[in-house]
Amino acid sequence: MPATMHRELARIVGAERVLEAPASSPYNHDAARRRGVEGRAEAVVLPGSAAEVAALVAWCYAHDVALVARGGGTGMMGGAVATHGGIVCSLERLVRVRELEPALWRMLPEAGVSTRDVQRLARENGLFFGPDPGACEQSQIGGNVATNAGGPHALKYGVTGAWVAGLEVVLAPGELVELGGWAGKDVAGYDLKSLMIGSEGTLGVITAVRLRLLPAPQATLALVVFLPTREQGCAAIGELLGSGLRPAVLDFLDSETLAMTAASYPADAPAAGFALIVELDGTRAEVKDQRAELSQVLAASAIAVQEPAAAELWRWRDGFNGVVTGVRGAKVSEDVAFPIERLGEGLERFAQIAGRHGLRSCAWGHGGEGNVHATVLVDPAEEAELDAAQEVGEELFALVVELGGSVAGEHGVGWLKRGRLEAQWAPRALDLHEEIKRAFDPKGLLNPGKKLARYPAPSPVTSTE
Amino acid sequence: MPATMHRELARIVGAERVLEAPASSPYNHDAARRRGVEGRAEAVVLPGSAAEVAALVAWCYAHDVALVARGGGTGMMGGAVATHGGIVCSLERLVRVRELEPALWRMLPEAGVSTRDVQRLARENGLFFGPDPGACEQSQIGGNVATNAGGPHALKYGVTGAWVAGLEVVLAPGELVELGGWAGKDVAGYDLKSLMIGSEGTLGVITAVRLRLLPAPQATLALVVFLPTREQGCAAIGELLGSGLRPAVLDFLDSETLAMTAASYPADAPAAGFALIVELDGTRAEVKDQRAELSQVLAASAIAVQEPAAAELWRWRDGFNGVVTGVRGAKVSEDVAFPIERLGEGLERFAQIAGRHGLRSCAWGHGGEGNVHATVLVDPAEEAELDAAQEVGEELFALVVELGGSVAGEHGVGWLKRGRLEAQWAPRALDLHEEIKRAFDPKGLLNPGKKLARYPAPSPVTSTE
Numbered sequence: 001m002p003a004t005m006h007r008e009l010a011r012i013v014g015a016e017r018v019l020e021a022p023a024s025s026p027y028n029h030d031a032a033r034r035r036g037v038e039g040r041a042e043a044v045v046l047p048g049s050a051a052e053v054a055a056l057v058a059w060c061y062a063h064d065v066a067l068v069a070r071g072g073g074t075g076m077m078g079g080a081v082a083t084h085g086g087i088v089c090s091l092e093r094l095v096r097v098r099e100l101e102p103a104l105w106r107m108l109p110e111a112g113v114s115t116r117d118v119q120r121l122a123r124e125n126g127l128f129f130g131p132d133p134g135a136c137e138q139s140q141i142g143g144n145v146a147t148n149a150g151g152p153h154a155l156k157y158g159v160t161g162a163w164v165a166g167l168e169v170v171l172a173p174g175e176l177v178e179l180g181g182w183a184g185k186d187v188a189g190y191d192l193k194s195l196m197i198g199s200e201g202t203l204g205v206i207t208a209v210r211l212r213l214l215p216a217p218q219a220t221l222a223l224v225v226f227l228p229t230r231e232q233g234c235a236a237i238g239e240l241l242g243s244g245l246r247p248a249v250l251d252f253l254d255s256e257t258l259a260m261t262a263a264s265y266p267a268d269a270p271a272a273g274f275a276l277i278v279e280l281d282g283t284r285a286e287v288k289d290q291r292a293e294l295s296q297v298l299a300a301s302a303i304a305v306q307e308p309a310a311a312e313l314w315r316w317r318d319g320f321n322g323v324v325t326g327v328r329g330a331k332v333s334e335d336v337a338f339p340i341e342r343l344g345e346g347l348e349r350f351a352q353i354a355g356r357h358g359l360r361s362c363a364w365g366h367g368g369e370g371n372v373h374a375t376v377l378v379d380p381a382e383e384a385e386l387d388a389a390q391e392v393g394e395e396l397f398a399l400v401v402e403l404g405g406s407v408a409g410e411h412g413v414g415w416l417k418r419g420r421l422e423a424q425w426a427p428r429a430l431d432l433h434e435e436i437k438r439a440f441d442p443k444g445l446l447n448p449g450k451k452l453a454r455y456p457a458p459s460p461v462t463s464t465e
Numbered sequence: 466m467p468a469t470m471h472r473e474l475a476r477i478v479g480a481e482r483v484l485e486a487p488a489s490s491p492y493n494h495d496a497a498r499r500r501g502v503e504g505r506a507e508a509v510v511l512p513g514s515a516a517e518v519a520a521l522v523a524w525c526y527a528h529d530v531a532l533v534a535r536g537g538g539t540g541m542m543g544g545a546v547a548t549h550g551g552i553v554c555s556l557e558r559l560v561r562v563r564e565l566e567p568a569l570w571r572m573l574p575e576a577g578v579s580t581r582d583v584q585r586l587a588r589e590n591g592l593f594f595g596p597d598p599g600a601c602e603q604s605q606i607g608g609n610v611a612t613n614a615g616g617p618h619a620l621k622y623g624v625t626g627a628w629v630a631g632l633e634v635v636l637a638p639g640e641l642v643e644l645g646g647w648a649g650k651d652v653a654g655y656d657l658k659s660l661m662i663g664s665e666g667t668l669g670v671i672t673a674v675r676l677r678l679l680p681a682p683q684a685t686l687a688l689v690v691f692l693p694t695r696e697q698g699c700a701a702i703g704e705l706l707g708s709g710l711r712p713a714v715l716d717f718l719d720s721e722t723l724a725m726t727a728a729s730y731p732a733d734a735p736a737a738g739f740a741l742i743v744e745l746d747g748t749r750a751e752v753k754d755q756r757a758e759l760s761q762v763l764a765a766s767a768i769a770v771q772e773p774a775a776a777e778l779w780r781w782r783d784g785f786n787g788v789v790t791g792v793r794g795a796k797v798s799e800d801v802a803f804p805i806e807r808l809g810e811g812l813e814r815f816a817q818i819a820g821r822h823g824l825r826s827c828a829w830g831h832g833g834e835g836n837v838h839a840t841v842l843v844d845p846a847e848e849a850e851l852d853a854a855q856e857v858g859e860e861l862f863a864l865v866v867e868l869g870g871s872v873a874g875e876h877g878v879g880w881l882k883r884g885r886l887e888a889q890w891a892p893r894a895l896d897l898h899e900e901i902k903r904a905f906d907p908k909g910l911l912n913p914g915k916k917l918a919r920y921p922a923p924s925p926v927t928s929t930e
Binding site: 101102103104105126147148150154155159161162171175177178179181182183184185186187188189190191192194195197198199203214215216238241242244245246282283285286289337338339340341366368369370371404405406407408409410411412413417420421424425426427428429430432433435436437439440451453 | 566567568569570591612613615619620624626627636640642643644646647648649650651652653654655656657659660662663664668679680681703706707709710711747748750751754802803804805806831833834835836869870871872873874875876877878882885886889890891892893894895897898900901902904905916918
């Protein structure tokens with residue numbers, strides 16, 4: 001980086017907190033390391049406080065330098081990678097829990113506190129923080145909010161945004177602002193807080209999060225249900241919900257995912273064409289009742305219902321990404337969502353699309369929400385396969401829109417899904433998406449190129465005024 | 466109205482759907498009929514479909530005529546009153562339930578379906594719609610979403626917005642747009658849906674609502690807890706929550722409200738200085754357990770815990786507004802929210818403020834959320850009392866901001882709370898509130914004068930671009 005830049009950034013955060021960022025730097029990548037995601041950061045800066053973040057944004061705005069806010073780097077879509085240069089602002093040093101009030105069911109962690117620590121602190125105080133995106137050890141609460149991260153428990157407990165009472169954010173051109181707060185109800189202004197949630201660092205930088213927690217459920221029970229076919233599996237999801245059961249988790253694995261992960265499954269898996277991971281929770285009596293109800297609902301369709309130890313089951317579940325990646329050296333996984341009644345059709349047609357392109361595919365995800373991680377296996381050295389995977393993605397996104405779903409369920413838009421929204425939203429809504437970006441970030445310096453509704457963005461910028 | 470206007474509006478909705486609007490018309494008032502809320506509608510128009518609403522907005526945009534969207538008219542803040550002229554667009558004819566899928570826990574009512582009908586349809590299908598603002602018979606789901614209405618059950622089940630999966634809205638200059646949808650997770654674009662929720666018709670007109678419902682709880686039990694003092698009552702709220710109980714409702718009445726409503730209470734009320742209305746729900750066993758837990762938590766503080774029949778209890782509760790109004794002929798009630806731990810202080814200081822201004826006051830509301838309907842009793846013929854009530858309001862709003870609460874809990878901003886946000890939000894957030902309004906409604910024709918962050922609005926309009 002230029003010496004002047006280093007000197008000025010060092011004045012804000014201290015010289016030892018301003019790092020060079022070679023192409024190989026982990027700060028120039030994310031967890032998926034997908035083709036086309038190449039970070040070109042001029043510097044990585046590690047502020048130690050919200051005030052320092054505000055000073056950094058102000059400096060960037062004064063010097064026309066882009067700023068990419070970064071949490072744990074566990075994203076998959078390139079959202080935290082400086083694809084357009086500028087500085088990476090890593091929130092990793094904002095790790096203070098400013099407030100923890102168990103009797104009031106709330107916690108105020110700074111953006112860099114890991115998701116696991118939020119969960120652990122809640123648990124140690126008799127409370128519960130529902131969101132459980134993958135890679136909890138590395139992922140940070142600020143990044144979770146910035147992507148509105150989901151996870152299995154979102155079915156009953158909602159995605160990250162549902163737990164957010166307020167945010168401390170730095171808005172351009174460098175002001176530290178509170179949105180929301182601890183009041184239990186608040187309709188005093190437009191919902192800017194919800195606008196920040198899921199905005200992936202393109203509207204401002206989240207520095208602290210007011211979280212509302214819940215009393216921990218007394219008991220939980222995790223189950224694996226094996227079913228003969230995809231069709232029967234998707235029908236079973238509908239029957240479970242239709243019965244009035246309210247499972248905390250209702251994840252699924254298709255036959256391919258089952259086959260690939262069978263070796264790491266913590267029990268003897270029967271031959272099956274589909275599986276569900278179900279978690280029931282509540283009082284002990286309630287869990288028992290729900291377990292009986294579930295058996296009854298699935299009596300006709302299930303091959304087997306197993307109850308592996310929860311820790312082992314979740315370790316197996318958390319391993320899917322790695323196991324599937326290992327089969328052919330790489331995978332390309334697209335996170336989409338279907339309306340629940342179209343899940344079976346969506347899965348079937350995705351498999352056909354991949355097959356037509358000569359790629360082995362598999363799918364797993366959060367069945368209760370119709371949220372699918374649609375995956376093709378590739379050899380990372382074969383450009384032709386990567387090209388084919390790209391085409392599978394194109395057709396999948398068209399399918400999702402046709403079935404009334406979303407091109408992005410819980411992994412965000414980042415850089416890789418730029419412009420995808422154009423197929424899903426009406427032109428006027430796309431205009432507003434772009435106008436909101438301009439209102440929050442008139443110079444376009446906050447995570448440029450990310451969460452773009454249209455790509456390339458219309459230029460020169462038009463206005464409805 | 467001018468003949469041309471009548472002719473052109475009639476071409477859109479039919480001549481019999483275009484009404485004159487004299488000052489006495491109910492369409493020129495809302496439920497509170499507060500001083501300073503005077504409707505001056507040039508016409509009332511009753512569209513019969515979303516397409517007609519879109520045509521109306523387009524006509525208004527083409528002719529620079531303001532449009533005030535109106536639901537059941539049960540608001541209290543003047544939000545649905547045409548204080549600045551223009552046409553009132555009443556959604557009362559949009560009463561179709563386009564979709565009702567009990568097994569998928571969802572319903573798609575048009576904006577004009579009454580809240581009571583949404584609740585009833587859910588109940589008849591084994592499901593549950595949580596929000597229960599007052600005046601359910603008259604209020605409409607579109608208006609509920611437009612104000613993000615609350616009610617007692619918001620404590621456990623969230624305000625209206627928490628139940629909304631998607632919206633059909635007409636955006637200026639007249640486009641019918643879908644925001645959100647049935648996919649269980651969706652982070653494809655900025656959260657425009659949440660921006661519409663609570664925007665009080667200033668950003669667009671809601672024509673239909675995708676609602677996610679929940680399986681109905683098996684059992685509910687409503688209780689009234691009498692406590693000696695306000696201080697002990699507020700402490701009891703904290704203890705109930707701190708115990709890990711998760712009541713569906715945790716409302717409160719102060720001693721004045723108790724005294725005024727004692728005659729209509731459906732049992733023998735003991736002498737008390739504070740009361741809580743608690744509803745427990747879940748399985749029958751769970752409700753029983755919670756009931757026992759509640760007794761234990763309140764053993765030391767409660768004077769009595771009574772279990773009147775639920776229907777009678779809620780009829781009593783729904784009557785508070787009328788009873789309190791009747792005492793002196795009118796009341797001025799401000800809806801605010803405190804952080805829960807400041808509730809006791811907030812209530813005490815509000816009573817002092819009212820006392821200093823020589824007015825009798827009372828307060829009730831949703832204690833679990835710190836949401837207070839802070840009320841002074843007035844003689845509507847005494848201008849001096851109305852002026853004093855106004856001053857009480859000013860001091861109350863300052864108090865709310867001082868204690869970290871919100872100047873608007875669940876009744877919206879409307880016309881009466883214009884500019885109040887300025888005390889609560891940072892300048893940059895206020896700017897963004899105003900820029901969002903301009904992006905959605907560049908001509909300022911959608912419900913002008915309502916939900917204003919600043920008042921008077923800065924003029925000429927500035928831009929950060």
